[in-house]
Amino acid sequence: MLDPAPMEDVLAYIDGHRARFVEELREWVRIPAISSDPSHRADVLKNAQHLMAQLEAIGMEDVQLWPTGPGGTGHPAVFAELRSSPDRPTLLVYGHHDVQPVDPLEAWVSPPFDPVIREGRMWGRGVVDDKGQVHIHVKAIESFLRTRGKLPVNLKLIVEGEEEIGSANLDALLAEKSKELAADFVCVSDTAMFGRGIPSLCVGLRGMAYLEVHVTGPSIDLHSGSFGGGIANPVNVLARLIARLHDDDGRVQVPGFYDKVVALTKAEREEIHGLPFDEPAWLASTGAPAAAGEKGYTTLERVWTRPALDCNGIVGGFHGDGSKTIIPSKASAKISCRLVPDQEPEEIAQQLGAFFQRHAPPGVKVKVDYLHGGRPYLAPTDHPVFEVAKRAFAKAFGRPTVFIREGGSIPFVRTIADRTGKPCLLMGFGQPDENSHAPNEWLDLENYHLGIKSAAYLYDELSRI
Ligand code: BES
Ligand code: ZN
Numbered sequence: 470m471l472d473p474a475p476m477e478d479v480l481a482y483i484d485g486h487r488a489r490f491v492e493e494l495r496e497w498v499r500i501p502a503i504s505s506d507p508s509h510r511a512d513v514l515k516n517a518q519h520l521m522a523q524l525e526a527i528g529m530e531d532v533q534l535w536p537t538g539p540g541g542t543g544h545p546a547v548f549a550e551l552r553s554s555p556d557r558p559t560l561l562v563y564g565h566h567d568v569q570p571v572d573p574l575e576a577w578v579s580p581p582f583d584p585v586i587r588e589g590r591m592w593g594r595g596v597v598d599d600k601g602q603v604h605i606h607v608k609a610i611e612s613f614l615r616t617r618g619k620l621p622v623n624l625k626l627i628v629e630g631e632e633e634i635g636s637a638n639l640d641a642l643l644a645e646k647s648k649e650l651a652a653d654f655v656c657v658s659d660t661a662m663f664g665r666g667i668p669s670l671c672v673g674l675r676g677m678a679y680l681e682v683h684v685t686g687p688s689i690d691l692h693s694g695s696f697g698g699g700i701a702n703p704v705n706v707l708a709r710l711i712a713r714l715h716d717d718d719g720r721v722q723v724p725g726f727y728d729k730v731v732a733l734t735k736a737e738r739e740e741i742h743g744l745p746f747d748e749p750a751w752l753a754s755t756g757a758p759a760a761a762g763e764k765g766y767t768t769l770e771r772v773w774t775r776p777a778l779d780c781n782g783i784v785g786g787f788h789g790d791g792s793k794t795i796i797p798s799k800a801s802a803k804i805s806c807r808l809v810p811d812q813e814p815e816e817i818a819q820q821l822g823a824f825f826q827r828h829a830p831p832g833v834k835v836k837v838d839y840l841h842g843g844r845p846y847l848a849p850t851d852h853p854v855f856e857v858a859k860r861a862f863a864k865a866f867g868r869p870t871v872f873i874r875e876g877g878s879i880p881f882v883r884t885i886a887d888r889t890g891k892p893c894l895l896m897g898f899g900q901p902d903e904n905s906h907a908p909n910e911w912l913d914l915e916n917y918h919l920g921i922k923s924a925a926y927l928y929d930e931l932s933r934i
Contacts, residue, residue: 475929476864476926476929478616478617479612479613479616479617479925480922480925481616482612482615482616483608483609483612483918483921483922483925486612487918490604490608490918490921491591491914491917493523493604494596494600494604495584495586495591495593496519497516497519497520497523497600497604498582498584498591498593498594498595498596498600498601499583499584500512500515500519501568501571501581501582501594502515502516502517502566502567502568502595503567503568503569503570503571503594504544504567504631504632504633504634505569506570510544513544513566513567513630514545516566516567516630517534517544517545517547517566517628517630518534520547520566520603520607520628521534521549524549524607524626527607527610527611527614527615528551528611528614529550529551529626530549530550530551530552531548531549531550532548532549533547533548533549534546534547535547535642535646537630537631537638537639537641537642538638538641543630543631543637543638544567544631545630546627546629546630546642547566547627547630548625548626548627548646548649549625549626550623550625550626550649551614551623552623553619553620553622553623553624554623555623557932558622558623558654558932558934559622559623559624559651559652559653559654560622560623560624560625560652560653560654560655560656560927560928560931561624561625561626561627561650561652561656561885561889562606562625562626562627562655562656562657562658563626563629563655563656563657563659563881563882563885564599564602564603564606564626564629564657564658564659565599565603565628565629565630565631565632565633565659566599566600566603566628566629566630567629567630567631567632567633567634568598568600568633569594569595569598569633569906571594571908576908576909577908577909578592578909579592579593580593581593581908581910582594584596586914589913589914589915590911590912590913590914591911591914591917592909592910593910594910595910596910596911596912597899597900597903597905597911597912598659598899598903598905598906599632599658599659601898601917602658602897602898602899602920603628603658604917605658605898605917605920605921606656606658606924607626608921609921609922609924609925609928610624610626610928612921612925613925613928620928621928621929621931621932622928622931622932624928625649625650625652627650629881632659632879632880632881634841635679635840635841635842635843635880636841636843636880636881637840637841639880639881639884643881643884643885643888650885650888651889652889653891654854654891654892654894654931655886655891655892655893656893656894656895656927657879657881657882657894657895658895658897658920658924659879659897660674660875660877660895660896660897661875661897661898661899661900661901662897662899663744663745663873663901664747664901665900665913666866666868667868667871668863668865668866668868668869668870668871668923669870669872669873670855670858670859670862670870670873670894670895670896671872671873671874671895672847672848672850672872672873672874672895673773673774673845673846673847673848673875674845674846674874674875674877674878674879674882674895675773675776675777675807675808675809675875675876675877675878676807676808676809676812676814676842676843676844676880676883677807677808677814677878677880678805678806678808678815678817678818678821678842679803679804679805679806679839679840679841680803680804680805680818680821680822680837680838680839680840681802681803681804681838681840682710682801682804682825682835683799683800683801683836683837683838684703684706684707684710684785684799684800684829684833684834684835685798685799685833685836686700686701686703686706686796686797686798686832686833686834687700688798689798690795690796690798691795691796691798692794692795692796693794693795694794696796697796700796701831701832701833702796702797703785703786703797703798703799703800703833704786704797704800706800706830706832706833707783707785707800707801707802708783709828710825710828710835711780711783711802713824713828714780714824715778718763718764719761720763720764721776721778723778723817723821723824724820724823724824725816725820726776726812726817726820727776729811729812729813729816730775730776730809730810730812731811733770733774738770740872741767741769741770741773741774741874742767744769744871746768746769748760748768751768751901754901754902762775762777763775772876773873773875774809776807776808776809776812777806777876778804778805778806778807779805779806779807780802780803780804781803781804781805783800783801783802784801785799785800785801786800803840804821806821807876808844808845809845810845810846810847811845812845813844814842814844815839815842817842818837818839821837822837822839825837841880842880843879843880843883844880844883844884844887845878846879846886848892849892850872852892854892854894854934855892855894857930857934858870858894858896858927858930860926861923861926861927861930862896862923864922864923864926865919865920865922866919866923875895879895882895894927896923896924896927898912898913898916898917898919898920898923899912899916900913900916
């Protein structure tokens with residue numbers, strides 16, 4: 470231990486209440502707050518209210534439910550604040566309380582919303598993405614308040630309810646609440662560590678442009694004998710359009726797509742190559758037979774620092790048992806583009822829209838809808854707050870911190886960094902094989918415990934910056 474004396478009381482509290490903290494997280498995970506499913510709308514609200522009750526119980530002041538979207542049609546966010554002293558810095562902590570859907574349900578070893586503990590892990594939907602990581606902060610705050618009656622910093626917490634569906638109402642909320650959210654530092658816990666026991670600060674996130682493409686041909690499904698060969702088939706056309714998106718080297722063929730991509734520097738490449746990336750293990754965790762992607766880049770470079778365009782799903786035509794001879798009337802596809810600095814979501818969406826229109830044959834109509842977007846983030850790692858975070862991590866984990874990036878997206882991060890002009894610390898406690906968004910999501914309970922200590926150390930270290 471580098472500096473044991475001043476934090477002993479808080480750490481002893483964290484150790485002493487370990488089992489209860491885990492139980493409380495389990496209770497929260499039971500609420501199926503699936504933001505993408507309208508039938509779970511009431512659950513998302515209940516989930517937010519459950520968090521509010523927890524925050525009130527530990528002594529946060531000013532706990533508020535913030536409705537989002539036009540006329541409150543979005544899912545609510547939770548805000549809470551605790552002022553300690555005007556001469557201490559203010560830390561804004563962000564997380565999200567909504568979770569992903571659970572299908573395929575039969576692939577879960579234990580029920581997603583009845584979390585169990587096995588192998589030192591909690592298993593359930595949202596345990597790590599992101600309820601467990603929000604809870605880490607809630608329990609770090611509690612540990613200070615119960616031992617000292619106050620926090621070492623002024624703290625604000627915002628916990629969003631629409632992150633998993635693209636945070637479409639977030640920009641408006643942040644604009645409306647800019648005063649409430651003013652802060653000196655921002656911390657987000659919604660990422661993974663590089664590996665077991667390796668404290669990791671994520672310094673880059675990819676952005677997102679999400680689109681849906683609709684191709685329509687005849688007004689109804691037609692007999693493929695009477696009309697096949699005479700009428701354009703929307704499923705064939707859509708497949709062809711999707712196939713045109715990449716060349717054989719994995720490069721995206723949409724004009725302008727790479728125009729604003731900032732090339733990796735030599736130093737950035739070296740930093741990535743210095744990490745102990747176990748590619749065979751990474752590949753094995755996916756079950757795919759080989760890695761793939763843009764030529765000229767390593768796997769980590771591709772996933773962390775290069776844009777990617779993926780078709781998430783295609784629907785159209787006949788899907789039943791046996792056969793049916795038709796020319797379907799329509800087909801559609803959902804497409805996500807993971808973006809890197811300095812790509813802009815709206816511009817990319819527009820380029821894709823133009824691409825689809827240009828390549829659509831005369832026999833069909835193509836409509837492209839832009840569903841949501843988020844900008845990529847690259848942290849200014851020379852800012853002193855990164856040294857502070859490293860110190861906090863070293864004290865909690867007893868190991869040096871690595872800088873990593875993630876291929877995933879958290880739209881809040883870039884928006885708040887631009888709004889406040891402050892760097893965002895991405896202090897994550899997941900694991901690369903945590904099965905987030907998949908069946909059997911898990912949270913390593915040792916990470917959860919050390920996460921609470923890391924957050925406590927971070928608040929303490931920030932108070933002296
Ligand atoms: N926790 C993830 C972000 C993340 C993903 C971090 C992968 C590290 C690795 C977050 O909850 C998430 O899933 N975000 C969405 C955002 C999208 C809907 C705009 C994502 O990345 O798909
Ligand atoms: Zn997620």
